Amino acid sequence: MTTNLNPQKIFIGVSWPYASGKIHIGHLAGQYIACDVFARYHRLKGNSVLMVSGSDSHGTPILFKAEEEKITPEELVAKSHRDILDTYKNLGLIYENYTSTTTKNHEEVVQNVFLVLKERGYIYEDSSKQYFDPKVERFLPDRYVRGTCPKCGNENARGDECPECGTFLDVEDLINPRSTLSDAIPVLKETKHFYLDLKKLEPELEEWIDGSSGNWRKWVREYTKGWIKEGLKSRAVTRDMEFGVPVPVEGWEGKVVYVWIEAVVGYLSAAIEWAENIGKPSKWEDFWKDPSCKHYYFIAGGNTQFHTIIWPAELMGYSEKYDSDELWEKYKLPGETRREKLDLPYDVPSNRMLLFNGKKMSKGENHMITADEMYEKYGTDLTRFFFTRFAPENHDREFSWEDLVTTNNNELVANIGNFINRTLTFTYTKFDKKVPDGNWDESVKTEIDNAFEEVAQYIEQVKLTKSLERILELGAFANKYFNDRAPWVGVKEDEQGAKDTLFNSIQLVNALRLLLRPFTPLACKELGGLLNVKGEFNANDVLIENGVIEKNIDTWAHQPIEAGRVIQEPELLWEKIE
RNA sequence: CGCGGGGUAGAGCAGUGGCAGCUCGUCAGGCUCAUAACCUGGAGGUCGUCGGUUCGAAUCCGACCCCCGCAACCA
Numbered sequence: 321m322t323t324n325l326n327p328q329k330i331f332i333g334v335s336w337p338y339a340s341g342k343i344h345i346g347h348l349a350g351q352y353i354a355c356d357v358f359a360r361y362h363r364l365k366g367n368s369v370l371m372v373s374g375s376d377s378h379g380t381p382i383l384f385k386a387e388e389e390k391i392t393p394e395e396l397v398a399k400s401h402r403d404i405l406d407t408y409k410n411l412g413l414i415y416e417n418y419t420s421t422t423t424k425n426h427e428e429v430v431q432n433v434f435l436v437l438k439e440r441g442y443i444y445e446d447s448s449k450q451y452f453d454p455k456v457e458r459f460l461p462d463r464y465v466r467g468t469c470p471k472c473g474n475e476n477a478r479g480d481e482c483p484e485c486g487t488f489l490d491v492e493d494l495i496n497p498r499s500t501l502s503d504a505i506p507v508l509k510e511t512k513h514f515y516l517d518l519k520k521l522e523p524e525l526e527e528w529i530d531g532s533s534g535n536w537r538k539w540v541r542e543y544t545k546g547w548i549k550e551g552l553k554s555r556a557v558t559r560d561m562e563f564g565v566p567v568p569v570e571g572w573e574g575k576v577v578y579v580w581i582e583a584v585v586g587y588l589s590a591a592i593e594w595a596e597n598i599g600k601p602s603k604w605e606d607f608w609k610d611p612s613c614k615h616y617y618f619i620a621g622g623n624t625q626f627h628t629i630i631w632p633a634e635l636m637g638y639s640e641k642y643d644s645d646e647l648w649e650k651y652k653l654p655g656e657t658r659r660e661k662l663d664l665p666y667d668v669p670s671n672r673m674l675l676f677n678g679k680k681m682s683k684g685e686n687h688m689i690t691a692d693e694m695y696e697k698y699g700t701d702l703t704r705f706f707f708t709r710f711a712p713e714n715h716d717r718e719f720s721w722e723d724l725v726t727t728n729n730n731e732l733v734a735n736i737g738n739f740i741n742r743t744l745t746f747t748y749t750k751f752d753k754k755v756p757d758g759n760w761d762e763s764v765k766t767e768i769d770n771a772f773e774e775v776a777q778y779i780e781q782v783k784l785t786k787s788l789e790r791i792l793e794l795g796a797f798a799n800k801y802f803n804d805r806a807p808w809v810g811v812k813e814d815e816q817g818a819k820d821t822l823f824n825s826i827q828l829v830n831a832l833r834l835l836l837r838p839f840t841p842l843a844c845k846e847l848g849g850l851l852n853v854k855g856e857f858n859a860n861d862v863l864i865e866n867g868v869i870e871k872n873i874d875t876w877a878h879q880p881i882e883a884g885r886v887i888q889e890p891e892l893l894w895e896k897i898e
Numbered sequence: 899c900g901c902g903g904g905g906u907a908g909a910g911c912a913g914u915g916g917c918a919g920c921u922c923g924u925c926a927g928g929c930u931c932a933u934a935a936c937c938u939g940g941a942g943g944u945c946g947u948c949g950g951u952u953c954g955a956a957u958c959c960g961a962c963c964c965c966c967g968c969a970a971c972c973a
Contacts (some may be wrong), residue, residue, distance in 0.1 A: 380972085461970065538903090584969075622969090625969095673967065681972085710911095718910085742933090749931085792921085799936055805929070808929090811931085818922090896934095
């Protein structure tokens with residue numbers, strides 16, 4: 321436990337959950353637990369962490385859902401936001417700032433970014449024809465138009481894709497189109513939009529991807545390169561709608577900035593809001609304008625290209641502001657003082673899909689298990705442990721309740737939990753509740769030090785499943801050590817030998833506690849109590865209590881328990897289920 | 899030929915040219931401090947298919963088959 325004199329700055333952006341309901345376990349497996357484990361580790365390591373996210377609170381589906389539930393969109397969004405916060409709290413998911421896209425600050429930053437990109441010529445105006453539902457008087461997103469597939473004749477094809485034959489469609493090609501909102505026949509209407517000129521940024525983008533993607537997950541890199549290979553197309557960045565961030569251009573009333581400009585800018589606006597919240601309005605620049613600050617984006621599946629292509633493109637285009645006296649004066653961000661470029665992503669450790677009965681989870685089709693259900697059944701630690709242990713880091717993974725039970729019983733309980741329990745019980749009953757006076761076994765010491773180092777490496781590479789596997793290895797080592805040394809024999813025949821064994825076992829128990837802090841925080845805290853650990857600095861607890869961490873203290877190392885310390889009566893940290 | 903991921907023991911997965919591994923399950927044994935736990939040993943695989951390169955291929959090359967994801971504000 322030493323002051324970290326040279327803390328690494330870590331910015332973590334976590335994809336924004338859509339505020340149309342509760343989050344499900346796919347979200348947990350995808351990013352919300354991984355980011356928290358990663359952030360907790362870095363805080364414990366004494367690094368400077370800024371992790372932000374928020375509720376994505378705009379868009380057509382929210383309008384429709386609100387209508388369905390007969391409440392206002394604002395009410396739906398507020399309720400969803402509260403639900404999400406509850407879930408986070410239950411699962412111990414903590415952010416430096418978790419906000420929402422409904423804030424004035426967000427609107428201001430989005431409009432600022434939009435206008436700079438427009439001034440630099442990366443956003444241009446064009447018009448297109450889009451289906452309009454005359455009955456409900458709304459333009460229709462492609463997915464809200466159904467009709468007959470021109471390829472296979474399926475009468476229920478969606479405007480974007482035919483679910484029957486799998487073809488991606490242009491909405492205008494549908495035969496006999498109808499609106500899913502009213503069943504009315506939609507009409508094609510001319511509408512003007514702004515487009516993001518990705519083509520223009522493509523060379524710069526490609527160079528950046530070639531240079532930076534070496535440490536990305538293979539599938540993320542290949543997927544991204546695939547998009548570039550296909551050629552980037554301009555995309556409309558505005559929508560005909562009233563619910564969202566208004567397009568800040570005269571004559572564009574009734575249109576809003578479309579999500580994949582809007583939501584990703586949240587990473588910046590939430591950082592700015594955080595700086596404001598802690599009373600240091602320029603502090604966000606430490607994380608956004610320091611090239612040594614590493615930017616990680618925890619996202620999942622289909623969001624990948626927004627973070628490896630579109631968001632970097634926006635940042636590149638936006639950073640041209642700093643080359644122009646005029647733009648710099650005209651478009652200052654809140655609290656902005658430094659005329660330096662914004663940092664680009666360092667890594668995008670995107671996960672693949674968690675499947676349930678062979679299909680991915682979906683809010684729309686109600687094919688899901690909510691995060692709340694998981695929490696209510698199995699609690700914080702097991703939920704966190706399981707979805708780290710079996711995160712779909714490199715390929716899709718099937719979720720099953722059996723795996724969850726097996727993992728709990730064989731790994732959390734039988735490996736780690738049982739070792740802790742047998743050690744504490746032995747100490748409590750055979751050594752008068754005191755840590756016996758024993759000598760360090762070098763092999764144990766080495767094993768512990770190696771574990772700290774290797775687990776740290778895995779986490780820093782965002783190989784979280786491996787990091788947990790490594791901790792389980794230490795648990796297996798500990799059980800074997802205990803078994804080989806057979807202190808239950810020694811306690812009668814070789815008392816000092818038994819004392820040595822238990823002294824070292826206690827150290828292993830404490831090592832496991834320290835290593836597991838990012839993964840199973842509740843049990844670690846409880847175990848700290850059993851071991852009578854007092855006054856230990858835990859940056860994550862400080863963040864929960866004070867909302868900010870003032871000191872960078874490196875606590876990622878073994879902290880020995882001294883002989884003679886009295887321990888509490890052992891209690892089970894985790895129990896077998898079913 | 900749209901883009902991408904995958905196919906290895908009953909299950910879930912590591913393994914990028916050199917004796918096919920890990921966890922769980924299963925079988926046998928040991929131990930008894932511990933949550934029926936822990937420890938040791940065994941059985942179980944023509945590495946999707948076919949062809950090629952090589953002294954040597956799960957791994958490199960070619961063809962094919964199967965599963966999955968991706969243009970929607972679905973993580």
